[in-house]
Amino acid sequence: MFTALYLLVALPVVAALLYLLALVRVWRTEQMLAVLMLLFWPVGLYALVKYWGEKEAGVRTPLLASFILVAVWAGALAWGAGYQPPDEPMVADDDTEAPADDGIGAQVRRSVALANLPLRGGLVDIPVAKASIDVPKHFRFIDRDALQAAFAGTDDEPEAQTVGWIVHERVDLAGKNAWHVDVDYLADGFVSDETFAAQSRETLLAAGQRATKAVSDQQDAGEPEFSLVDYAEMPRLDPASHTATWVEEIAYAGEHARHALDCYSVRLGRSGALVFTIADALPSQRELCLRSVRLLAGRSSFERGQAYADRSRLLDRKAKYDLVALVTGTFASALVR
Structure with a gap:
């Protein structure tokens, strides 16, 4: 079709x-x-x-x-x-269902939006993070402003921390098996990795499973439950670059039960962390998923004076969480305290 x-x-x-x-x-x-x-x-x-x-x-x-x-x-x-969707009424009758969007029309609009997204290669600056990414050959960067203009009010609208997407030139974003790398910047302050090396696999997995269950329990009714099964790739820290990479195996329950992979790589800086994510990848794409996020984290860098090692204990703000909490997902609860 x-x-x-x-x-x-x-x-x-x-x-x-x-x-x-x-x-x-x-x-x-x-x-x-x-x-x-x-x-x-x-x-x-x-x-x-x-x-x-x-x-x-x-x-x-x-x-x-x-x-x-x-x-x-x-x-x-x-x-x-x-096309502009009609304004929603100020007061809606609970017994009246909103008209369903035309599936073909929505697909056409999304296809047009994707086809018009501006793509950039080479060295890309991320001003909010005081960092840059040397985008690899065959990859392209789409900045936040373009994503916001194209997808405002839709499921693809970028999150508050999103600074852009990185896509492979051979990937059709309108295709069924399309994938991209989300680039986020967590501007919560200095994230320490000092205690990470002392954590065992079992400790990280147990904390990650608890955090994942909490997120699953809080989602909207009708959404499938999901859980962290295991680490398809154990979280590992490169102490020289202060970069951590890992892959989570996620199980979805319900009628369409399946397993998927979420791949992450984090590069820590003086004032925050750059996070590269590929979500909901097929298990058969494990190596591609892992290598992509690891490659992009390795090709990112902070400006002079903004790297992890440049941190001032006296002057700089420290995040309410550390790398262990970031990797396991328990950092979200720390932010609301």
């Missing part, structure tokens, strides 16, 4: 092929008109009128179909780009 994005690409291609078919048939009788049609497509309208009554020439049908397809394509593109 074609997605809306594929249709947006296929319609002008089919229209062009039909136009060329009509052009070839015009060439048989009027070569000059055919050349003009090739150089300036509106001449095709004149040809359509001229050959309208000459069925034996075989020009009318493909030329008319070509123009219709172009009109449909242009209309769908303009509608998807300019």
Whole structure:
């Protein structure tokens, strides 16, 4: 089944092929008109009128179909780009259900938004974190402002801490198996990693399972329950770069029970932490998921004077949590205290 994005690409291609078919048939009788049609497509309208009554020439049908397809394509593109959802009423009747969004229309609008996202390569500055990312070859960065403009009010709207996405150039973001790396900055102060090396796998896993269950219990009704099964990749700290990387295996319960991987890599700085995440990856993508977040964390760096080692115990604010709490997910409860 074609997605809306594929249709947006296929319609002008089919229209062009039909136009060329009509052009070839015009060439048989009027070569000059055919050349003009090739150089300036509106001449095709004149040809359509001229050959309208000459069925034996075989020009009318493909030329008319070509123009219709172009009109449909242009209309769908303009509608998807300019659509604005209606304002919600101030007071709603609990017994009245909101009209369901048109699935195809929503897919078209999302496809258009994804196709228009600006992509950047090379060295990308993250001003809020006083850091930069040397985006690897074949990857591209999408900043927060572009994501906010494209997805405001939808499930893809960036979180408060999100600074952007990093995507691979071969990944179709509108596709079923699309994936991207979320880049977040936690500006909560200095996050210490001093006690991390002393933690056992069992201690980290137990804390992570408790934190995951708490999040699952607090979600909206109807959402599937989930739990942390194990670490597909044990949390490891690189003490030289103050970077930690790990992979969680998550089990979802309910009708569509399944297992998925969440991959993380954190780079600690003087005033906060950069977090690279790939969520809900297939188990078969474990190596790709792990290597991607680890690579991006390794290619990020803080400005001079803003690295982990530059911390001033006297002047700098310390976060309410440490790296252990960040890795296990228990840091969220520390922030509300």
